[in-house]
Amino acid sequence: MAFIGRSVPRLEDRPLVTGKGRFAADVSFPHQLHMRVVRSPQAHGRILAIGTSAALGLPGVVAVWTAGDVSDIPPIDFRMTKIEGLEPYRQHILATDHVRYVGEPVAVVFAEDPYIAEDAADLVEVGIEELPVITAADGPVGIFAGTASTEPAQVRKGYGDVEAAFKSATHVVELDLSTGRHSAVPMETRGALGRYDASKDVLEMYGAAKVPHWNRDQVARMLKRSPSQVHFYEGHVGGGFGVRGELYPEDVLVCAAALRLGRPVKWIEDRREHLIAANHSRQQRHKIRAAIDATGKIIGIENEFFHDQGAYVRTHAATVPDLSAAMVLGPYHVPHYRTLGHIRLTNKTPCGTYRAPGRFETTFVRERLMDAIAARVGITPVEARRRNLIGKDEMPFERPIDALGTHVVYDSGDYAGLLDKSLRKVGWDELQMSIEARRAAGELVGAGIGMFVEKSGLGPYDGVKIAVDVGGKVEVITGAASVGQGVETVIAQICADTLGVDYTAVRVVHGQTDRIDNGMGAFASRVTAMTGEATRIAALKVKAKALDMAADLMQAAAADLEIVDGRVTAASGAKASIALGDVARHLLPVSRTRGEREPGLSAEGWFFSDHMNYPYGVHVAVVRIDAETGDVAIEKYLVAYDVGRAINPMLVEGQIVGGFAQGLGGAMFEELSYDERGEPLSVTFADYLIPTAHEVPSIDVLVTEDAPSPLNHLGVKGAGEGGTNAVGAAIAAAIDDALGLPGAVTQLPITPDRVKQMVVRRADFAASGIVQKPLS
Amino acid sequence: MKPASFEYHRPTTLEEAVKALAEYAPQDGRILSGGQSLVPTMALRMAKPAHLIDINGVRELADIKVTEDALIIGAGVRHAAFHKPVVDGALGQLLSFVVRHIAHYPIRQRGTFCGSLAHADPSSEWCLVSATLDAEITATSVRGARSIAVTELIEWAMSTTLAEDEILTSVRLPLLPENTRFGFYEFSRRAGDYALAMSLVTYELADGVIAAPRVGIGGVEGVPRRIAEAEEVLLGQKPSPDLFRAAAEAVANAADPMSDLQASANYRRDLARTVVRRALERSLP
Numbered sequence A: 001m002a003f004i005g006r007s008v009p010r011l012e013d014r015p016l017v018t019g020k021g022r023f024a025a026d027v028s029f030p031h032q033l034h035m036r037v038v039r040s041p042q043a044h045g046r047i048l049a050i051g052t053s054a055a056l057g058l059p060g061v062v063a064v065w066t067a068g069d070v071s072d073i074p075p076i077d078f079r080m081t082k083i084e085g086l087e088p089y090r091q092h093i094l095a096t097d098h099v100r101y102v103g104e105p106v107a108v109v110f111a112e113d114p115y116i117a118e119d120a121a122d123l124v125e126v127g128i129e130e131l132p133v134i135t136a137a138d139g140p141v142g143i144f145a146g147t148a149s150t151e152p153a154q155v156r157k158g159y160g161d162v163e164a165a166f167k168s169a170t171h172v173v174e175l176d177l178s179t180g181r182h183s184a185v186p187m188e189t190r191g192a193l194g195r196y197d198a199s200k201d202v203l204e205m206y207g208a209a210k211v212p213h214w215n216r217d218q219v220a221r222m223l224k225r226s227p228s229q230v231h232f233y234e235g236h237v238g239g240g241f242g243v244r245g246e247l248y249p250e251d252v253l254v255c256a257a258a259l260r261l262g263r264p265v266k267w268i269e270d271r272r273e274h275l276i277a278a279n280h281s282r283q284q285r286h287k288i289r290a291a292i293d294a295t296g297k298i299i300g301i302e303n304e305f306f307h308d309q310g311a312y313v314r315t316h317a318a319t320v321p322d323l324s325a326a327m328v329l330g331p332y333h334v335p336h337y338r339t340l341g342h343i344r345l346t347n348k349t350p351c352g353t354y355r356a357p358g359r360f361e362t363t364f365v366r367e368r369l370m371d372a373i374a375a376r377v378g379i380t381p382v383e384a385r386r387r388n389l390i391g392k393d394e395m396p397f398e399r400p401i402d403a404l405g406t407h408v409v410y411d412s413g414d415y416a417g418l419l420d421k422s423l424r425k426v427g428w429d430e431l432q433m434s435i436e437a438r439r440a441a442g443e444l445v446g447a448g449i450g451m452f453v454e455k456s457g458l459g460p461y462d463g464v465k466i467a468v469d470v471g472g473k474v475e476v477i478t479g480a481a482s483v484g485q486g487v488e489t490v491i492a493q494i495c496a497d498t499l500g501v502d503y504t505a506v507r508v509v510h511g512q513t514d515r516i517d518n519g520m521g522a523f524a525s526r527v528t529a530m531t532g533e534a535t536r537i538a539a540l541k542v543k544a545k546a547l548d549m550a551a552d553l554m555q556a557a558a559a560d561l562e563i564v565d566g567r568v569t570a571a572s573g574a575k576a577s578i579a580l581g582d583v584a585r586h587l588l589p590v591s592r593t594r595g596e597r598e599p600g601l602s603a604e605g606w607f608f609s610d611h612m613n614y615p616y617g618v619h620v621a622v623v624r625i626d627a628e629t630g631d632v633a634i635e636k637y638l639v640a641y642d643v644g645r646a647i648n649p650m651l652v653e654g655q656i657v658g659g660f661a662q663g664l665g666g667a668m669f670e671e672l673s674y675d676e677r678g679e680p681l682s683v684t685f686a687d688y689l690i691p692t693a694h695e696v697p698s699i700d701v702l703v704t705e706d707a708p709s710p711l712n713h714l715g716v717k718g719a720g721e722g723g724t725n726a727v728g729a730a731i732a733a734a735i736d737d738a739l740g741l742p743g744a745v746t747q748l749p750i751t752p753d754r755v756k757q758m759v760v761r762r763a764d765f766a767a768s769g770i771v772q773k774p775l776s
Numbered sequence B: 001m002k003p004a005s006f007e008y009h010r011p012t013t014l015e016e017a018v019k020a021l022a023e024y025a026p027q028d029g030r031i032l033s034g035g036q037s038l039v040p041t042m043a044l045r046m047a048k049p050a051h052l053i054d055i056n057g058v059r060e061l062a063d064i065k066v067t068e069d070a071l072i073i074g075a076g077v078r079h080a081a082f083h084k085p086v087v088d089g090a091l092g093q094l095l096s097f098v099v100r101h102i103a104h105y106p107i108r109q110r111g112t113f114c115g116s117l118a119h120a121d122p123s124s125e126w127c128l129v130s131a132t133l134d135a136e137i138t139a140t141s142v143r144g145a146r147s148i149a150v151t152e153l154i155e156w157a158m159s160t161t162l163a164e165d166e167i168l169t170s171v172r173l174p175l176l177p178e179n180t181r182f183g184f185y186e187f188s189r190r191a192g193d194y195a196l197a198m199s200l201v202t203y204e205l206a207d208g209v210i211a212a213p214r215v216g217i218g219g220v221e222g223v224p225r226r227i228a229e230a231e232e233v234l235l236g237q238k239p240s241p242d243l244f245r246a247a248a249e250a251v252a253n254a255a256d257p258m259s260d261l262q263a264s265a266n267y268r269r270d271l272a273r274t275v276v277r278r279a280l281e282r283s284l285p
C-alpha cells in the first residue's frame, strides 16, 4: 500500500474540525497574569518620561515595566542572513530612549485579567518629544542614532561585465517598479504564555511556532539560562506565512515576567496590534535596466533597489533583500548581472519575511521587465520568455551568486516544458482569438503570464527520531514545526511507506523542544524536503532493525522478509507473520530474545544539505477591466507548479490555492499605508482589505513532477510558495494587455483607483493619435 | 480590544428606556441597538460609554407597520427583515434589493435600520434610501416625541441632530406609487464593504415620460443626498441612454466628493457618474 503520491486525508483535521484544537489562547494555567503592551503613539521621538503610578494604583495590577526594568536583557538577535553592521539596529524588548514606530512597545502591564490590564495600559502616560519622521525608503539617508545612518547596509551581488553588456546592447529597457507594504494576517493572532515551573526549575513557553528551538536558545541566552532549562511548546498554529513564530519582544517579555513575578503570564495579541506590531513585509522599489540584443535576448541586467526595513532589523536580518538580489533573475539566462540593494530604516513597523519573500517582489519586477522587452523588440511576451529561458539540458544550472548563504544551483527543471503545458492547459491560442474578438467589441480584456523559479528545502540539517511501541504505533519526533500546512500527514505518509505501516498508525510530534534537542522548524518551504528525507532515513533504520529481529524469530533471512501493513511477512508469500508491535516487544530491554541488539525498535535519522532546491512555475491570468470603475475581474487563473514529487497532491493544491489568495491580496487589495507623520492608516480589517471568499476566484492548478530534485531521495521540492509568487506579475501583465498599454502597471497593489487612472491615460493616448497596439 | 468597563441597562418598555437614557445620557450613556457599529468601536476603545442602554428587549420597537401611505420601521427591526419584501409594491422590492448590499449576512441579522440612521455613516445604504425617499423619523424622549425629516436629522458624517436623551424610535418611509420604477447601484472594493459610491434613483413613468424623479447618491459626500440638478435633467423626459448619461454628468458636476484611503475625490467623482448612470439603467424593466 503506497501512501506517497496519494491525496490521503489530513491526520490533523479531526481535532480542528471538531473544535478540539489547542491554539495559543486555549492554553491557560491557574493564577496566570495577563500582559498588555503599551505602544508608542508616535512614529519617532525621544522618550521624556513614562508615568506608571496611575496604572500601578489600579486594583488588580501587579506590575508595570518600562525599559529600565529590563535593561539587563539584550536586544533580539538575528536568526538568518546576518551581514556586517546590522547589530546597532536590533530591537530591544522595550523602547529605551527613543521610539521609532507607532506600535513600538514602551511599557508592559501585568494584571489579574485582560480587561484590567488594558484599563491600566490606558493609564500609562508616555511623554514623547517628537522627532522628524522618515517614511520613504528611497529618499535621502537619515540618522538612525548617533553615527548610525538609516542605511545600515547594502546588498551587492553580481558577476560578469555589466558595463560591457550595456555597451554592446541594441536596446536598453529601463523600469521603475514598486511593491506595496503588506504582510501576513493569520487567522490566529500571535500569543504567548510564559510559565516558570519551580518544581523542575524549567521555564516554559506556550504558543511557540515556526522555529521553537532557535527561539528557545535565544530566550535562554537573553534570560541567562541554559537551553535545557527552557522548554518551548507549539500547539495548533492558525497560520504562519513567515510572520508568526519569529521571536518578538512580547515572547521574551512573558518569559521574563514568568520568572520574575513567579506566576504564569499570558499575552494574546489583538488584531489592531497584529497590524502594527507583527512583521510587515514586501515594500520595495526597484530601478532595473536590461541590456538586450535585437532579438530580445538579455545580455545583462542591472538592478538597484530600496528595501523598506521599517524601524529596526529583526530576526530575519537581511533575508528579504538578500533573496531579492539572488532570485530576481528567475528562469532566464542573464550573462552579466549586478545588483545593489539599499537596506533602509524608516519610522514604520519593522519587516521580515512573508510567503515567497523577495520573490513575490522580484517576480513582479522581472516579469514586468520581460513584458517590456517583448514590447521593445515587437515580439509576444511568450516569445520573449522562450528566447531567454534556461534549457532543460543545462541542468544543473549554476549562477555565480549565493542566496541565504548557499550557492545558487538550479538543481533540475524544464522551464520551457512547463510553459508549453501551461499554455496548452489554458488554451492560449484560442484564448488570444477570443480576447481579440471581445476587444473588437469594446471590452477591455487581456491575458498575462508570469514565470518564476522558487527555492525550497533550506538546510543545513534535519533530524528525526522514530520509535515503534509494543502496540504497533509509530511515533515520529521532529524538530520541524507545523503552522497548519499538513506536516503531520506528509511525514506520516513518508514514514508509512518506508516502514510498511498504515499512515494513520503514525503520530508525528513536532515543535516540542523537550522531546528532541535540535530542530530547524518550518520556513522556506523546507519541511517536506528536509524533514521528509530525515524521516525516510530513520524509517529505513527502524525497518532494518525490525527485519533483523524478526528474522531470528521467524527463522528466515532478513532479506527474505518485508513489512506489509504493520506485519513482518515472508516475501515468498508464506503465511507466517509477526506484528511490528510484537517485534518491538522482543526488543524491550528485558527481552531475552533481544540478544545483543540495542533495546527499542527505534532509530534516529539525519539529513544534511548544503544546497537549496528550486521548484518552478508559471502563472497565467485573464482579466476584464471595467473602464468606468477601474474594477478588475479575474476571469481565469492558472497556477502551474513543478514540485518534483508531490507526496500528497491534495495538500500541494491546497498550498497553491491558499498561496494564490495571499498573492492576490498583495496584488490588488492589501496595503499597510501610513500618513506623512508615520501614523499607520490600516489598523483594522475595515482599512486593511484582505480578499474574502467572494474576491478570490476559483483557479486552475496544474501540479507537475517533471523535474524531481536530485538533492533528496524522493525528489521532493517545496510547495508552499509557488501559489503566491507570481500573482502580482501575472495580473499586472494581464491588465497591461487589457489596456493595450505595455508597462502601464508599475506599482502593487493595483487598486481600482489606480486602474482608473490608467484607463484615463489610455484615453489620452488614443486622443493624441499614438496607436499602442497590444501584442498578442 | 477589550472594551472599557460600562454599566449595562436593559429596559423592557419604551418608557423605561427613555427614562434610563434621560438619566444616564449626561453621564455618557448611549443606546445599544444592533451593536454592529458601536461594539467594534468600543472594542477599539474609540468609544468608552459609561452606560449602555440596550433597547433590544423593548417589544414595542420591534415591529414594522404598514399604514395607508407609509412604512413605519421600529428601532428594533434588523436589516435582515428586509431580505424578503416587507410590503407589496415598489418599496418592498427596493428595500429587499438594497439590503443585500449592507455588510454581510451575519451582520444583517443584528444591525438595525434605525441604528444605521442614528450612526449616520456617509456610506450607509439606509441613510441613502431615507434621504432619497424623504423619510421622517420619530425621536422620543421623556419630553415627548417629535418627528424630524431625515435631511434635517443627519448633520454631517457620523453626526445627527438627535438630542442626547432622544431615542430614534422609528423611521417612516412613504409608500411608492404603483407606477414607480427604481434602480440601485453600488461600487465597493469587496463584497460587503461600505460603498465608495452608490446611487438610488426612483421615478414614476406617466405616458412614457419621467415624473417625480429622485436621484440620490451615497458614499460620495459626507451625507447622502438628492441631487436636484440631475432630477431636473430627468423631469418630463423619456428614459434613454443619452438622458441617463446627462443626468449622471449633472451629478458628477454637482457633487463635492470626499477623499480617503480607498478613493481620491477625483476617482469618487468618476464613480458617482457611473453609479448614477447604472442605477438609472437598472430602473428599466
Ligand SMILES: Cc1cc2nc3c(=O)[nH]c(=O)nc-3n(C[C@H](O)[C@H](O)[C@H](O)COP(=O)(O)OP(=O)(O)OC[C@H]3O[C@@H](n4cnc5c(N)ncnc54)[C@H](O)[C@@H]3O)c2cc1C
Residues within 6 Å of the ligand: B030, B031, B032, B033, B034, B035, B036, B037, B038, B039, B040, B075, B101, B102, B103, B104, B107, B110, B111, B112, B113, B114, B115, B116, B118, B119, B121, B123, B124, B125, B126, B166, B167, B168, B169, B192, B193, B194, B195
Ligand atoms: C464588517 C461590517 C460591515 C458593515 N458594512 C456596512 C455597509 O456596507 N453598509 C451599512 O450601512 N452598514 C454597514 N455596517 C454597519 C451596520 O449596518 C450597523 O448595523 C449599523 O451601522 C448600525 O446599526 P446598529 O443597530 O448595529 O447600531 P449600534 O451599533 O447599536 O449603534 C450605532 C450608534 O447609533 C446609536 N443608536 C443606535 N440605535 C439608536 C437609536 N434607536 N436611537 C438613538 N441612537 C441609536 C448608538 O448609540 C451608537 O452610537 C457594517 C458593519 C460591520 C461590522
